[in-house]
Amino acid sequence: MKTQFEQMMDGLNDVEAFLAGDQEGFKAHVPQEVDVKAIRNRLGMTQARFSDTFGFSLDAIKHWEGGRRTPEAPARTLLTVIDKNPAAVLTALNSAAFATAVGSSKATTLRVRVDRKRQVSSGVTKRKAYSAERVRRISK
Secondary structure, rough: OOOHHHHHHHHHHHHHHHHHHHOOOOOOOOOOOOOHHHHHHHHHHOOOHHHHHOHHHHHHHHHHHOOOOOOOHHHHHHHHHHHHHHHHHHHHHHHHHHHHHOOOOOEEEEEEEEEEEOOOOOOOEEEEHHHHHHEOOOOO
16 A cells, blocks of 8 residues: 555656656546545435435435445546535536425525535634525526
8 A cells, every 4th residue: 555655646746747748647536534424414414305306316315324325436526526515516407406405496595504624724624614505587
């Protein structure tokens, strides 16, 4: 198993090769673990609403949260994007999914509050809440 330093050096070597034209494209890094329950709770959704909104089966959500199964790489990728920018995923899926998430088919305001950790100069980690507001017109 490689040390963190060796992994960082491999990454820097990949960047150097890409900039020199020796290597094309990039490799996406999918997290090994995703906390599905924390993502769902941040969005304020029930398991049923989360599964309906984002296209997961309710059983899969229950198994992931219960620790009986872990999401496969494509599901972890989608869950990571949902965690970082849920409004973008809702918009990309379709307006019906967006309407399901907000519970309406009329002009709607979606408020997403995300707590992010930030480093303070004294080394103490503080949480800062960011909120984004989007207004969308949903039509059936």
